[in-house]
Amino acid sequence: MNKKLTLATLWLDGCSGCHMSLVDVDERLIDVAGIYDIVFSPLVDVKEFPENVDVTLLEGAISTDEDVEMVKRVRKSTKTLIAFGDCAVTANVPSMRNQFKVEDVFKRGYLETTPGNDIIPSVNIPKLLEKAYPVHNFVHVDVFLHGCPPSADNIFYTLVEIAEGRTPELSKRARFG
Amino acid sequence: MSSSVKIKTLTIDERQVGAREDQTILDVARENGIKIPTLCSLKGLSAYGGCRMCIVEIAGTPKLLPSCMTTVEEGMVVTTNSDRIKKYRRSLLELYFSERNHVCSVCATNGYCELQSMAQEVEMTHVHFPYMYPQLDIDATHERFILDHNRCISCTRCVRVCDEIEGAHTLDIKDRGIDIRVITDLDHPWGESETCTQCGKCVHVCPTGALIERGKSVGEMSKRKQLLPYLTKMREAHE
Numbered sequence: 001m002n003k004k005l006t007l008a009t010l011w012l013d014g015c016s017g018c019h020m021s022l023v024d025v026d027e028r029l030i031d032v033a034g035i036y037d038i039v040f041s042p043l044v045d046v047k048e049f050p051e052n053v054d055v056t057l058l059e060g061a062i063s064t065d066e067d068v069e070m071v072k073r074v075r076k077s078t079k080t081l082i083a084f085g086d087c088a089v090t091a092n093v094p095s096m097r098n099q100f101k102v103e104d105v106f107k108r109g110y111l112e113t114t115p116g117n118d119i120i121p122s123v124n125i126p127k128l129l130e131k132a133y134p135v136h137n138f139v140h141v142d143v144f145l146h147g148c149p150p151s152a153d154n155i156f157y158t159l160v161e162i163a164e165g166r167t168p169e170l171s172k173r174a175r176f177g
Numbered sequence: 178m179s180s181s182v183k184i185k186t187l188t189i190d191e192r193q194v195g196a197r198e199d200q201t202i203l204d205v206a207r208e209n210g211i212k213i214p215t216l217c218s219l220k221g222l223s224a225y226g227g228c229r230m231c232i233v234e235i236a237g238t239p240k241l242l243p244s245c246m247t248t249v250e251e252g253m254v255v256t257t258n259s260d261r262i263k264k265y266r267r268s269l270l271e272l273y274f275s276e277r278n279h280v281c282s283v284c285a286t287n288g289y290c291e292l293q294s295m296a297q298e299v300e301m302t303h304v305h306f307p308y309m310y311p312q313l314d315i316d317a318t319h320e321r322f323i324l325d326h327n328r329c330i331s332c333t334r335c336v337r338v339c340d341e342i343e344g345a346h347t348l349d350i351k352d353r354g355i356d357i358r359v360i361t362d363l364d365h366p367w368g369e370s371e372t373c374t375q376c377g378k379c380v381h382v383c384p385t386g387a388l389i390e391r392g393k394s395v396g397e398m399s400k401r402k403q404l405l406p407y408l409t410k411m412r413e414a415h416e
């Protein structure tokens with residue numbers, strides 16, 4: 001049998017819904033485990049993003065200074081980077097704040113909607129960027145797997161195609177939203 | 178049809194087709210089962226030629242022409258789906274997505290939207306252009322309908338149906354280019370309109386989530402696509 005590929009998965013500014021959909025691959029996860037070793041993921045206990053990852057599923061938009069560092073790190077160590085889901089591909093729901101200034105978003109989130117609170121936290125948390133951005137604003141993306149969330153079928157199809165050395169054809173299979 | 182109407186012969190995608198001299202390339206293509214993507218064109222309304230999705234190549238002409246506005250000519254050789262056309266259509270669609278705020282997953286027309294399905298049709302997987310994120314209003318003053326400028330693609334179907342079919346002319350367009358907006362009456366809130374008959378035709382011809390019924394939540398606003406063909410048929414029957 002061929003040597004297994006390594007797979008990393010992570011989420012930045014996303015809701016984890018895409019990862020839920022990954023789990024929805026169900027019994028086919030056994031097939032996935034037959035072709036991939038999961039080396040980094042919220043589902044496994046590894047702290048540092050490893051070197052030389054074959055495939056990374058990256059969920060979520062890029063919204064903070066830490067996200068920017070992470071996505072660059074991930075890009076450097078990944079052969080095939082997949083923008084995983086609408087937030088990664090278009091910035092989707094996180095981008096709904098983009099019509100407003102960051103100060104106003106904070107005011108709305110911490111003060112106006114929380115009666116009695118007059119503190120906007122500022123220490124030990126990542127700094128919000130002016131806007132939430134799609135992943136490809138910062139780094140080259142190899143595969144765009146859209147959908148909110150992408151269907152389990154499309155996730156499985158994508159992982160298998162890449163493992164077989166083919167380019168997944170998602171434009172007609174996947175749909176935004 | 179008067180007997181003086183001449184018949185022309187042309188080629189569309191390597192197929193010989195016959196057409197009346199007053200027909201557009203789009204009409205003839207549709208009659209012959211050749212699918213050309215469209216957003217602003219709607220059978221039963223006047224042609225507008227604004228969305229440019231229906232562009233085709235005509236041999237001997239360097240420019241791409243909108244098939245909904247171009248009448249047939251004898252011997253024309255038309256291509257509807259070359260790589261060049263596909264590329265332009267995809268870029269055009271990407272511009273639509275980048276110019277306003279489209280978040281399909283929280284949109285009332287998620288799953289029923291023509292812009293959303295067009296993305297699939299023209300194989301758009303992401304947007305290459307930077308998004309503009311304009312701050313746009315939602316007019317929720319009407320008791321039955323909502324106009325959400327975030328989702329509008331300025332196709333003017335609503336304006337045309339309101340004028341040409343309903344005869345109310347409540348809706349109109351102001352400004353041009355990126356500032357273009359659908360307005361109601363003289364740019365007053367829709368809810369204050371004295372001309373709107375509340376017929377709902379605009380909502381049902383709108384291809385996107387820009388015009389929806391009140392109270393419709395995410396993915397609940399399907400459009401009655403048969404409304405306009407039905408009205409047009411009834412009209413023709415009376416003429």
Ligand code: SF4
Nearest residue numbers: 279280281284290386
């Ligand atoms: S109008 Fe269509 S394309 Fe725009 S957000 Fe709604 S479903 Fe998506």
Ligand code: SF4
Nearest residue numbers: 339373374376377379
């Ligand atoms: S509801 Fe009818 S009359 Fe009112 S704006 Fe729409 S099409 Fe025009």
Ligand code: SF4
Nearest residue numbers: 329330332333335383
């Ligand atoms: S509101 Fe709908 S029908 Fe009217 S111009 Fe905008 S997208 Fe077209």
Ligand code: FES
Nearest residue numbers: 226228229231245
């Ligand atoms: S359908 Fe021809 S320009 Fe819109």
